[in-house]
Structure formats: structure tokens, C-alpha cells
Amino acid sequence: MLITCHAERCLMQCVPTDPLLTLQPLPPVPDDMKFKHPRVCLRSCRTMILRKSARKQLCSQELRDRSRNQLLLRFSEIVKQFSKRKTIHSPELGTRPCHPHRFEYSKLMTEFKQAGQVDQVIRLMQEMKDFSLWPDVVCYTIVMDSLVMVNRAEQALDVFKEMIFAAIIPDTTCCTVLVKLYSVCLKQFDSAYEVILWMKNCGCFPDTFTYTTLIVGLCWDGRVEEAFGVLDYMLEDGCLPNVYTYTPIVNAYCSMGKLSQAKNLVKTMENTGCLPNNVTHNILIKAFCKIGAFDEVEKLLEKSQGNGWKPDEISYSTYMDGLCKLGKIDRSFQQLDIMLDKGLVPNEITVNILLDCLCGCSMAWEAKCLLERSAELEWEVDVINYNTVMSRLCEDGRYRAVLKLFTDMIKKSIAANSWTLSILVHSLCRDGKPRKARCLLDSEGLVANVVAYTILIQYYYLAGKAPAVSVLFSKMVKANITPNFVTYGILIDCFCGEGNYGQAVYCFLRSLEQGLSQELGARLTYWLVSGGRIRLVQYIIEHISKHDIVIDYCIYYSIIKESCKMGYCQRAELYIVCGILDKMLC
Structure with missing residues (x-):
């Protein structure tokens, strides 16, 4: 009708x-x-x-x-508020002090250290020497700490030796940096203890910060009980622990999933008058969010005023991130309203979490449009924002949108990082354009890492193009990019599948030098035994034994299982199998 x-x-x-x-x-x-x-x-x-x-x-x-x-x-409104934040500018590269004095140099070196510009710190140190302003213990300590912060431990040790050679006596702060070097960077805790003992013998007594630094290193290495032992040393030396001493232990408990111990330690801190700070509470919030215990987070935030601490941007950002990861988008934006009502301004982490929220509720395309309108919104976007949206678009199969967003990022003079390249390579491979992905690896201004190479290697392996895999592996070696466990696993499968067992053995021996898991050996021995290359298995066992590496049981299990399956125990190769078993029993 x-x-x-x-x-x-x-x-x-x-x-x-x-x-x-x-x-x-x-x-x-x-x-x-x-x-x-x-x-x-x-x-x-x-x-x-x-x-x-x-x-x-x-x-x-x-x-x-x-x-x-x-x-x-709501996101557009938040971005406008975020854009009004005052940006912290680091000193310009090549900056010199107004007056050639040690104090001015040490002040500028500290600013560069806080900005992460280690090479500029070293440059200023050399300038002081060129101007005959010989650095004092403060300048040497700043340089050492800068190098330790970026894990350049050997250079930091050389700077310390240079200071000693110049007859400059280290003070407590300098020795604390040395403890940080041994405990946090090198994990050489015996050397860290020796430094503290040397300090006591020389009258340069360690303070609370020195012991706290050692505790941080122990907790990062999972040695929580030993960290508690250091607390006893502190009390014996008359150093009272503070909130920065206890917080690493709380963090270690949370990382190990021992939330009850972490909560008990926080209660102990409160009972002894050492009130937890925002960092301590934010660690608890992150741990609760990780297991979905949002009721505990709410209790923690409700009791904040009575406990003498105020949640900050990181507190709410962490909570919002936990809610977003479990799909509770509405509750996440509710926390945003609470955060704004308390006068807190969102930071770059908050904005990126909200951007991830939009992507998480199937709004990656809308998030892409917001990035393209960033100038209109007065939003200073960065590479992390772009990577967040691009990775979501890649997961949704919108590969052309990924490339379009990458082009928009380049037009805005935003430098891409290794994560960006990995997303692009993944998108191009899934879109059936591996040649363009290979061209990206050779492009100037794009830093390739092991993830990008592994993605491309896996694509060519699944496509049955072993020669391309060999070429990519050679390029990785020339570029000093170290393959990881996944990369070596793909390479071994690819080379063995093509009958190139020698190259597969080479990859496995390289992985052993890197200290990777011997599970790769079980995979390789499976291929070798099933391919009739039992003598190569014998060579691998002998090579490992010469380097004093304890062979994992999984390798022997794989050898015995495949040898019996292939019938080697009833053929002329029986003596080789017996020799391998003798190695196992030894």
C-alpha cells in the first residue's frame, strides 16, 4: 500500500x-x-x-x-585546556654560561641533565677544561649522574677514575651516584656494598639517600628481602628511612602481585608517621587497576583528604587508563570531570589516554579526524598521539588511513620513531605491499628496530620467500640491530624449511651468545634430526659444552624423541645418539 x-x-x-x-x-x-x-x-x-x-x-x-x-x-574541550599548559623549555643546544665560572657551568649542566641532553653536559665539561676552569666534585658528579641516567655505565666509571686521578676527593653525593651506578645500572650489588663500606672507612658517611639508592636497585632486581635488610643497616647508622625509602619496596610488592604486603607496608608507614606521598599512592592505584579492583581505587581516592594527600594528574590519569583498558569508557570520562572540578589540568599522558579511549570504543576514525584538526584545536600533538591512533587503525584493517595519517604527521614536521615505523611496516605487509615496507626500512629519518624487521621477516617467511628473509637478516646484522627470540625462531624455521641448516645453526649460536632461551635449541634439533642432520646436532652439543653453557633438558628431550621417531637408535647413527646421551649424563 x-x-x-x-x-x-x-x-x-x-x-x-x-x-x-x-x-x-x-x-x-x-x-x-x-x-x-x-x-x-x-x-x-x-x-x-x-x-x-x-x-x-x-x-x-x-x-x-x-x-x-x-x-x-569532551575530548575537544580537554585538548583546548591542555594546550593552555605552559611548556617547559630546555636550554638551547650549544648554550654557554653568561659568566665563565664553575657555579654557572654546574647550573647549566644540571639543566641539560634534567632535559636528558647528556652530550651537552659532556660538552660543557670539556669547555671548562679548555678554559682552564678545572671542574670540581660537583661538576664531576653531575656528569656521572647524567651518564648513569642513560645507562652509559662504562663512561661514568671513566669519569670517576678521571676525578680520582685529578686528586679530587669524592663527597657523599658523588659516592651515592657511584652506588646508583653499581646497583641500578650494572646490578653489581657487591661493588655497591663495597662503596658504602669505603665511605664509612673514609669518614664520608652514607646518608638516607645513599641507602635509598641501594634499595631502589635491589627492588628493581626483585630482591625485596635484601632491601629490608638494608633498612636495618640504615637504623644502625642513624639514618631514618623516609617515604622515598619505602616507596620502591611498595612498588616491588605491587610488581610481584603481592598487593596485601604492599597495603600492609603503607599502613605501617602511616602508623610510624612516614606518610605516603602521591608517588606511593599512584603505585597502588596502578596495581589495583591492573587487576580490575576499581572499588579499592575509589576507597583510596575517597580517603585521600583524611590521609593528607591530594590526588594529582597522574593519579586520575592512571585510574582513567585502567578503566579504558577494561572498556569502561563512560566511567573514565566521569573521572575526567572530577579531575577538572578539582582544578587539575590534563597533561600529555591524560590526553593520550583519552585518545586511546576513543580508539577503544570503535572511534579510531573520529580520533584520526581530530589529529588532522589539531591546528584548529590549538593542540600540540606529538608522535605518541599519532602512534596510538595509527596502531588502532592498523588493527581495524584501515591501512590506507594509517598511511594518510603518517603523511599528515610528516607535514606537521613531527619526527617518527621506531614504533611509528613498526606500525607502517605492519600495515603495508597486511595490505600486501611488502616492497614498500622494505623501502621504508632504508628511508632517511626513520629509525628501524628489531620489531620492524621481525614483522617483515615473518611476512616473507609465511609467503615462502626465503631469499628475501636472508637479505633482511644480513641487513639487520650490518645495521647492528640485534634479533630477539621471536626473530631467531622465525629465521631457524625458515632456513631449516629450505634445507639451509648451516645458516640455521649460525642463528642459534648467535642467540646463545646473546643469552637467549635455549628453547630455540629444541626447535633447531627437531629440524636437524627430522632432516637427517644428526651430525650437526652432535656439533651443536660439543660447541655448547666448550663454552661452559649448561644445556637445557628440553634440547636433550627433543633429540631423544626425534631420534627414536626417525629410527636412529636402530641404525648406524646409534653411536652418535649414544655420544649425545653421554654428554647429557656428564
């Missing part, structure tokens, strides 16, 4: 296009209503021809669309 609408001009708008819509005859229209309320007329027509179930679906869809629009609107 044809539809007779209240007005001809709304006829096209009223015709249902959804298959769920059903045509129904309309009642006669009163004369006093004709053409007076066309919008009401339109809704009347649409409502009367909908089934009940279809009306529900339409309403729920409108609510979802409204919710999506509200999220986008």
Missing part, C-alpha cells in the same frame, strides 16, 4: 529504507493540522510505520550516536 503523507514535501523523508520498517495505513489528518507543523508531521509518520522492535533499535542507535558525539566534544 502506498504511503500518503501529511505533505508532499516530506514524502521522501518518510519512506522507510530500513528492512525492519513496515508500511502501515495512516489515519486521516485533521484539517487544522495541515502544513502547520511539518517537523511533528515527519516524526508522526516515522513513528507510526515503525514496529516496536525497530523503534527500540533506532532509539538505542540515536543514544549511541549521541554518546559518541559527546565523547568527541
